Amino acid sequence: MRARRAVLTAAAALWPALAWAHTEQGRAAGLLAGLRHPVSGLDHVLAMVAVGLWGAQLGPPAVWLLPVTFPMVMAFGGMFGLMGVRLPGVEVGVALSGILLGLAVLAEWRPPLKVAAVMVGVFAVFHGHAHGTELPAGASGLLYSMGFVAATGTLHGVGIGIGAIHRWGWGRVALRGAGGLVAAVAAVLLWRLVA
Amino acid sequence: MRRETARRALFAAAVLLLPHAAHAHLVTTGLGPFYDGVSHFALTPEDLVPALALALLAGQHGARAGRLALFTLPAGWLLGGLLGLALPAVASAAALTTASFLVLGGLVAAEARLGTEKVAGLALLFGLLHGYFNGAAMALARLGALGLVGIVSTLFVVVALAAAAVVAIHAPWARIVVRVAGSWIVAIGLLLLGWTLRG
Numbered sequence: 001m002r003a004r005r006a007v008l009t010a011a012a013a014l015w016p017a018l019a020w021a022h023t024e025q026g027r028a029a030g031l032l033a034g035l036r037h038p039v040s041g042l043d044h045v046l047a048m049v050a051v052g053l054w055g056a057q058l059g060p061p062a063v064w065l066l067p068v069t070f071p072m073v074m075a076f077g078g079m080f081g082l083m084g085v086r087l088p089g090v091e092v093g094v095a096l097s098g099i100l101l102g103l104a105v106l107a108e109w110r111p112p113l114k115v116a117a118v119m120v121g122v123f124a125v126f127h128g129h130a131h132g133t134e135l136p137a138g139a140s141g142l143l144y145s146m147g148f149v150a151a152t153g154t155l156h157g158v159g160i161g162i163g164a165i166h167r168w169g170w171g172r173v174a175l176r177g178a179g180g181l182v183a184a185v186a187a188v189l190l191w192r193l194v195a
Numbered sequence: 196m197r198r199e200t201a202r203r204a205l206f207a208a209a210v211l212l213l214p215h216a217a218h219a220h221l222v223t224t225g226l227g228p229f230y231d232g233v234s235h236f237a238l239t240p241e242d243l244v245p246a247l248a249l250a251l252l253a254g255q256h257g258a259r260a261g262r263l264a265l266f267t268l269p270a271g272w273l274l275g276g277l278l279g280l281a282l283p284a285v286a287s288a289a290a291l292t293t294a295s296f297l298v299l300g301g302l303v304a305a306e307a308r309l310g311t312e313k314v315a316g317l318a319l320l321f322g323l324l325h326g327y328f329n330g331a332a333m334a335l336a337r338l339g340a341l342g343l344v345g346i347v348s349t350l351f352v353v354v355a356l357a358a359a360a361v362v363a364i365h366a367p368w369a370r371i372v373v374r375v376a377g378s379w380i381v382a383i384g385l386l387l388l389g390w391t392l393r394g
Contacts, residue, residue, distance in 0.1 A: 003201025010205055064371040068304055068378045075382035082389030132389060141390030142240055142292070145383045153379055
């Protein structure tokens with residue numbers, strides 16, 4: 001009787017790894033976690049969408065330069081976050097990025113391309129670092145990174161898509177309003193962070 | 196006697212149920228080694244994404260580079276694979292994966308002008324390296340040369356489709372989409388480097 005129970009227990013304990021092996025369950029979970037992570041924080045979502053809005057407002061070449069460079073610079077920050085390199089004031093920097101990017105859209109600010117690229121690049125490092133330090137241990141690194149980068153890029157795409165309304169007169173006003181809204185919500189988030 | 200039988204049953208259950216988890220990443224379709232190779236390539240981003248990046252790079256360089264890469268990449272992959280089947284893996288493939296993402300993604304993102312011959316040379320080099328590690332994994336999984344043929348056949352189709360798609364596009368925005376794809380690949384490579392350095 002005891003031996004039969006032992007056999008059953010051994011079978012139950014050893015079965016799952018075999019049953020799930022062909023579905024790559026762990027790796028798929030890593031991809032989904034990576035996709036979810038960038039959209040799980042409002043501060044990040046606002047800033048990512050604002051980058052797209054601002055790029056659309058600035059027009060070419062900024063509209064394509066920002067989505068090409070942002071993921072790389074952000075991943076650079078993420079790499080340092082993963083390595084445990086400390087960066088002071090990360091959360092404040094993330095919240096500030098939403099405020100400043102929102103204000104830039106609200107004011108329809110048109111700085112030289114290099115200034116816009118450096119500004120967005122600095123914010124990208126903050127966002128990447130924050131994500132890098134929050135990445136869960138034990139997840140599939142590659143699949144998680146793929147999901148994470150794809151979700152971030154999609155948020156930019158959403159921003160650029162919304163920003164396409166810039167070609168119409170009413171759209172320009174609405175876009176500036178959206179910028180103001182982003183700045184206001186980011187300011188509330190910053191207030192909650194420091195209060 | 197009964198106790199002995201139960202002990203044997205316990206041992207048999209453990210032996211039957213234990214072994215496969217270690218090779219979970221090598222997908223078995225049940226349709227034979229060729230289709231195992233096909234599904235392995237299609238479900239392994241460590242190989243699929245660099246192959247796609249190389250196809251995008253070749254497509255950015257025009258039809259001639261695309262045609263050359265279409266044959267040099269699978270040829271290198273097959274050659275490297277046969278080598279991997281014969282010789283055990285001498286190092287981890289993790290460094291190669293990261294390097295492939297960074298180098299190939301970077302070239303696509305920058306829309307670098309390398310020239311047709313250099314693109315073909317890169318295809319051959321990356322094909323040899325990835326193929327070698329594939330071959331070593333195939334040897335461990337006992338899929339043999341037929342599994343490798345499945346991988347190379349899928350690779351041929353993927354490169355043909357992706358490179359042709361890029362050669363065919365002329366709209367400026369669509370070319371930028373290709374560069375954005377390259378920047379995503381670099382970003383993934385950088386994060387992968389961070390994961391590796393974190394240990």
